[in-house]
Amino acid sequence: MKLHPVDKEEIKQKAKAFFQSQRWKNLLVFLVFVALASCFWVMQYFQQKIEREISIPIQYVHVPDDIVLNDSVPGQITLQISDKGSVLVRHFLGNTFSNFNINLSTLSPDKNTYTIGHSTLLAQTQALLPNSTQILSLHPETIQIRYSLLKKKEVPVRIAGAVSPAAGFMFIDSVHINPSKVWIYGDKESLDTLKWIKTVAVNKENIQKKLDITLQLDVPKGIHLSAQKVKVTAEVEEYTEKKFELPIVCHNLPENIHIRFFPSTVEVVCQLALSNYPLLKENDLEVGMDYDELSRNQGIMISLKLLRKPDWLPNYRIVPETVEYLIEQKRKL
Numbered sequence: 014m015k016l017h018p019v020d021k022e023e024i025k026q027k028a029k030a031f032f033q034s035q036r037w038k039n040l041l042v043f044l045v046f047v048a049l050a051s052c053f054w055v056m057q058y059f060q061q062k063i064e065r066e067i068s069i070p071i072q073y074v075h076v077p078d079d080i081v082l083n084d085s086v087p088g089q090i091t092l093q094i095s096d097k098g099s100v101l102v103r104h105f106l107g108n109t110f111s112n113f114n115i116n117l118s119t120l121s122p123d124k125n126t127y128t129i130g131h132s133t134l135l136a137q138t139q140a141l142l143p144n145s146t147q148i149l150s151l152h153p154e155t156i157q158i159r160y161s162l163l164k165k166k167e168v169p170v171r172i173a174g175a176v177s178p179a180a181g182f183m184f185i186d187s188v189h190i191n192p193s194k195v196w197i198y199g200d201k202e203s204l205d206t207l208k209w210i211k212t213v214a215v216n217k218e219n220i221q222k223k224l225d226i227t228l229q230l231d232v233p234k235g236i237h238l239s240a241q242k243v244k245v246t247a248e249v250e251e252y253t254e255k256k257f258e259l260p261i262v263c264h265n266l267p268e269n270i271h272i273r274f275f276p277s278t279v280e281v282v283c284q285l286a287l288s289n290y291p292l293l294k295e296n297d298l299e300v301g302m303d304y305d306e307l308s309r310n311q312g313i314m315i316s317l318k319l320l321r322k323p324d325w326l327p328n329y330r331i332v333p334e335t336v337e338y339l340i341e342q343k344r345k346l
Contacts, residue, residue, distance in 0.1 A: 066094075172215060173212050176188055188224070253287055
């Protein structure tokens with residue numbers, strides 16, 4: 014409801030009368046004494062020693078890959094401490110109590126338990142606190158860790174998903190995974206079912222420049238890995254084709270045998286990076302087969318192979334891929 018001007022003036026007069034009254038003065042004096050008493054109490058609290066209970070999280074670090082902790086281990090250590098109120102308040106407000114790290118790198122594979130005694134726990138937790146803080150008690154007083162030794166096996170890493178160059182481009186070499194193999198740790202039954210470890214799914218298509226990515230590994234349940242991620246790299250470059258007309262050869266041919274191929278020459282079409290074009294020569298390539306393979310062949314057609322090529326040449330095709338052949342026995346002179 015909107016107040017009339019007369020009502021506003023009346024309120025102002027009543028407020029002025031209240032703040033000038035003895036009642037307000039008495040209330041003001043009381044509030045001042047309460048504030049002073051509170052200040053003295055806080056100062057006394059900060060100066061005197063007090064006891065408090067705190068809990069510090071425990072982290073188990075540097076656990077060997079081939080070891081698994083069997084039982085549930087304590088997740089925190091509880092301390093009853095004593096110090097000046099000012100010290101404790103400063104640390105509580107600043108949240109300066111660090112995690113309590115337990116280093117398990119020295120676990121012996123010949124044992125199955127590891128015990129941290131009371132004196133060790135006391136010394137290590139004291140190091141986390143201010144020098145003036147006294148530990149009155151701690152719980153648990155000792156920590157016993159039970160563990161088991163896992164089986165291990167080395168397996169290759171495979172990329173899950175698509176990694177391919179754009180049209181008109183090619184990988185100069187193969188796609189490199191580093192590390193290409195990882196150690197897996199677990200029970201024998203689980204290890205027997207794993208032939209490789211995959212990365213998380215990735216979709217890298219139409220690549221036109223150097224590939225350089227880091228991928229997390231997809232860790233199966235109950236399995237520990239020696240590495241959690243891998244680096245995937247590949248050089249990419251525009252490609253062209255280079256063609257050669259090559260004769261068909263047959264290795265390890267008996268002296269009394271002669272082979273005729275129809276046709277006797279084939280075309281080898283090589284896809285290679287532009288920078289490698291001048292490096293590829295005709296004598297770097299050889300097309301044919303071994304006589305042992307030909308002698309076991311059924312029929313009059315044989316598939317051809319590229320018997321010799323540079324390691325850096327990944328893609329090629331032989332036209333035609335199969336040819337007819339005729340085995341002839343040489344006449345004795």
